[in-house]
Amino acid sequence: xxxxxxxxxxxxxxxxxxxxxxxxxxxxxxxxxxxxxxxxxxxxxxxxxxxxxxxxxxxxxxxxxxxxxxxxxxxxxxxxxxxxxxxxxxxxxxxxxxxxxxxxxxxxxxxxxxxxxxxxxxxxxxxxxxxxxxxxxxxxxxxxxxxxxxxxxxxxxxxxxxxxxxxxxxxxxxxxxxxxxxxxxxxxxxxxxxxxxxxxxxxxx
Amino acid sequence: xxxxxxxxxxxxxxxxxxxxxxxxxxxxxxxxxxxxxxxxxxxxxxxxxxxxxxxxxxxxxxxxxxxxxxxxxxxxxxxxxxxxxxxxxxxxxxxxxxxxxxxxxxxxxxxxxxxxxxxxxxxxxxxxxxxxxxxxxxxxxxxxxxxxxxxxxxxxxxxxxxxxxxxxxxxxxxxxxxxx
Numbered sequence: 320x321x322x323x324x325x326x327x328x329x330x331x332x333x334x335x336x337x338x339x340x341x342x343x344x345x346x347x348x349x350x351x352x353x354x355x356x357x358x359x360x361x362x363x364x365x366x367x368x369x370x371x372x373x374x375x376x377x378x379x380x381x382x383x384x385x386x387x388x389x390x391x392x393x394x395x396x397x398x399x400x401x402x403x404x405x406x407x408x409x410x411x412x413x414x415x416x417x418x419x420x421x422x423x424x425x426x427x428x429x430x431x432x433x434x435x436x437x438x439x440x441x442x443x444x445x446x447x448x449x450x451x452x453x454x455x456x457x458x459x460x461x462x463x464x465x466x467x468x469x470x471x472x473x474x475x476x477x478x479x480x481x482x483x484x485x486x487x488x489x490x491x492x493x494x495x496x497x498x499x500x501x502x503x504x505x506x507x508x509x510x511x512x513x514x515x516x517x518x519x520x521x522x523x524x
Numbered sequence: 525x526x527x528x529x530x531x532x533x534x535x536x537x538x539x540x541x542x543x544x545x546x547x548x549x550x551x552x553x554x555x556x557x558x559x560x561x562x563x564x565x566x567x568x569x570x571x572x573x574x575x576x577x578x579x580x581x582x583x584x585x586x587x588x589x590x591x592x593x594x595x596x597x598x599x600x601x602x603x604x605x606x607x608x609x610x611x612x613x614x615x616x617x618x619x620x621x622x623x624x625x626x627x628x629x630x631x632x633x634x635x636x637x638x639x640x641x642x643x644x645x646x647x648x649x650x651x652x653x654x655x656x657x658x659x660x661x662x663x664x665x666x667x668x669x670x671x672x673x674x675x676x677x678x679x680x681x682x683x684x685x686x687x688x689x690x691x692x693x694x695x696x697x698x699x700x701x702x703x704x
Contacts, residue, residue, distance in 0.1 A: 340546055358558065358561065358562075361561075362554060362558070365554055365557065366554075369548075369549055369553065369554075370546040370547065370548055370549070371546065373546075373547055373548065373549040374546045374547045377547055386547075386549070387549055387550060387553065390549050390553055391553060391556060391557055391560070394557045395557060395560055395561060395564070398561050399564075447536065447537075448536075448537040449534045449535065449536055449537070450534060450535050450536070450537055450540050451534055452534055452535065454534070454535045454537075454540040455535055455540065455543075457544060457545060460540055460541075460544060461544065475537075475541070476541065479537060479538040479541045479542070480538075480541050480542055507537050510537065
């Protein structure tokens with residue numbers, strides 16, 4: 320978790336739709352029992368967080384099997400690190416940082432083998448991207464997301480869904496703020512192209 | 525799924541991503557996590573003996589041998605009056621019992637070890653029950669204490685050999701066969 324715990328992301332007020340699925344308030348009694356090693360209380364916590372963790376891991380890593388591994392590793396780390404939670408931020412935000420770090424660590428290992436981001440373009444900083452109506456179809460949007468490079472997809476998700484700022488993303492990924500902004504804009508446009516292509520295929524088919 | 529207005533006019537990127545439903549992991553995930561957590565709580569039984577364990581075992585053996593030699597010398601050379609002889613035997617028994625308890629390792633124990641430990645414990649209990657009787661003469665008491673010490677020495681000797689065999693990575697059952 321390290322120093323990044325100090326930079327728990329703030330929910331950007333301008334982004335109306337940002338509402339992390341992680342934002343679950345755990346009762347203090349459950350948290351206290353889990354910290355004392357009560358496996359029953361810990362299972363209760365798992366049941367609350369399993370789907371948000373799995374979804375975030377699947378979006379960032381892009382593979383269901385790897386998301387499954389991230390879920391397991393993150394929960395085991397959480398069990399052993401519960402005593403380190405000092406309560407100076409919401410528990411869910413603290414735990415989410417463990418999951419994000421686990422995902423990014425796996426992405427960094429992949430970066431040695433293939434390109435995980437779109438080519439950078441400093442002029443493309445468009446933020447309010449409107450997708451074609453196909454974006455309302457879960458299957459089509461999921462399919463388009465899977466076609467984005469890993470890093471680009473991760474930045475899009477962290478910014479638009481989890482509410483991280485570009486500064487926070489840049490720090491997490493050891494990149495510049497302009498890199499995060501550029502990937503966000505390029506990823507959005509690529510997503511729009513992919514969904515538009517699907518639309519044309521449907522119309523012409 | 526989004527509503528009809530979204531399908532007609534397009535949808536904002538943030539809104540579209542946030543409307544994606546949560547995904548569900550495999551149902552077996554929790555059992556795997558729970559088993560890993562439980563496994564992490566237990567010390568590994570297959571750990572190779574560390575260098576300090578070998579030295580500790582050797583030190584125990586030396587201490588025990590020194591104790592046995594000292595006891596035997598004392599027993600053979602000095603002729604003590606009955607009272608002081610009894611006190612000396614009790615003291616010796618106490619030392620050997622403390623040493624035996626210190627050497628017993630519940631983590632590395634096995635069925636064979638448990639069996640002979642129970643056997644020694646049973647023999648000690650029988651002697652202790654006899655020692656509680658008020659009708660014993662001093663000679664009988666000395667004999668029982670002497671018997672108690674002999675049993676503790678045997679138990680300690682086996683414990684030391686068990687530790688040495690474990691430190692060398694060989695099976696302890698060999699030591700048991702050799703001893704009997």
